[in-house]
Amino acid sequence: MKKCGRYQICLHKNLKEIFDKLLIFFKIKIMVKKEYIRTSSDINGLGKILEETSDLMVELDEKISIDEVVDRIVTLNNGLRQFWTKANGWAPIEAAQLLSKSRIDWQVSLSACLKIWLVEPLPDNESGRLILAWANLGSLVEGTMKLFLSVWYKDYNNDVEAIKKKEKLIDPDGLQLEPMRQFFRKRIWGEDWDMWIQHIQQRRNAIHAYKSRDIGTFDEFFADVRRYLKFLRYINSKLPYPDGMYIPREV
Numbered sequence: 747m748k749k750c751g752r753y754q755i756c757l758h759k760n761l762k763e764i765f766d767k768l769l770i771f772f773k774i775k776i777m778v779k780k781e782y783i784r785t786s787s788d789i790n791g792l793g794k795i796l797e798e799t800s801d802l803m804v805e806l807d808e809k810i811s812i813d814e815v816v817d818r819i820v821t822l823n824n825g826l827r828q829f830w831t832k833a834n835g836w837a838p839i840e841a842a843q844l845l846s847k848s849r850i851d852w853q854v855s856l857s858a859c860l861k862i863w864l865v866e867p868l869p870d871n872e873s874g875r876l877i878l879a880w881a882n883l884g885s886l887v888e889g890t891m892k893l894f895l896s897v898w899y900k901d902y903n904n905d906v907e908a909i910k911k912k913e914k915l916i917d918p919d920g921l922q923l924e925p926m927r928q929f930f931r932k933r934i935w936g937e938d939w940d941m942w943i944q945h946i947q948q949r950r951n952a953i954h955a956y957k958s959r960d961i962g963t964f965d966e967f968f969a970d971v972r973r974y975l976k977f978l979r980y981i982n983s984k985l986p987y988p989d990g991m992y993i994p995r996e997v
Contacts, residue, residue, distance in 0.1 A: 812968050813864060818996035819975050820857040823886075825994025826982065827854050830897060836988055841899040848896060848919050853889045856882060860971060863964070872964075877952050879967050883974060884923075884950025887943065891926055892918045894934075894981050907932050923947055939980075942973060 827850040834842045863879040895902045895918035902908055902918065909916045909925045916925075927947065931940040949970075952961045975996070987993045 812971065813861075815972050815975055816857070816860045816864065819860065819886075819971070819978060820854065822975075822978050822982065822994055822996040823850075823853045823857045825996075826893065827851055829987070829992060829994060830893065830985075833897075837897065838900050840903070841897060844896050844899055844917060844919065845893075848892070850889075850893065853886060853893070856886050856889070860886075863967065867964070873961065876961050876964060876967065879964070880946070880949040880961065881953045883967070883970060884946050886974060887946050887977065888923045888926070890978060890981050891923075891930060891943075892921060894984065895921070895926070897985050905933060939977070942970075942977075946970065 830837075830845045831848075831850055833845055836842075837845065859882050860879075863875060863882070867875045899918065903915060907929055909921060909929055918926075923943075924947070927940065927943050930943070931937075948959075949962060949967075952959055979996075982994060
């Protein structure tokens with residue numbers, strides 16, 4: 747038998763952990779009855795397994811090229827589009843109607859646009875390309891957050907912190923990033939994700955700026971593209987599906 751190097755042994759060990767967790771996942775029944783899971787607490791156990799699996803996959807992501815990371819983002823967003831734009835009969839009526847009219851297909855197109863920024867920029871257009879790259883990534887992050895709220899629309903609608911204007915609820919497809927970020931910080935996640943969202947928000951807002959501001963570097967941007975893949979997995983792990991076979995995959 748051919749001996750494996752230390753890296754190969756480590757890689758095989760990580761893959762085994764992933765496969766073991768996926769095996770547990772496929773043994774879990776998401777549904778007890780044929781009805782939509784109505785609160786995120788109903789899938790905490792499943793979400794924890796998927797989140798831990800995602801963390802292991804992120805470790806492996808550091809070994810793959812940025813080109814493949816973008817391909818995975820495109821594939822995963824396309825899977826989300828395919829399922830959630832046709833969720834009638836699974837999602838509650840209000841959520842299904844909102845999802846069917848939302849432009850989730852644009853998330854797929856914006857994901858493919860990330861490939862534009864992989865090309866080496868010229869000296870005279872590097873800053874402009876970087877500003878547009880951040881706008882591209884910021885739009886994806888915002889769209890992914892809106893997808894989450896659209897799927898859990900009934901919970902969002904009934905939440906005491908739901909975003910309103912003149913006492914009228916603002917639907918997810920009409921939300922701006924800043925109030926949405928504040929809602930997520932209060933009701934969905936902790937400080938780590940909030941700090942990253944703020945970072946992306948600040949970089950994205952450079953497209954509106956005339957005054958000088960920090961726009962980072964392309965190396966920083968590529969690191970955040972990798973982080974977005976983890977973010978996308980995290981959101982996907984918090985969405986309810988009728989069975990494991992319906993969960994969007996990235997490969």
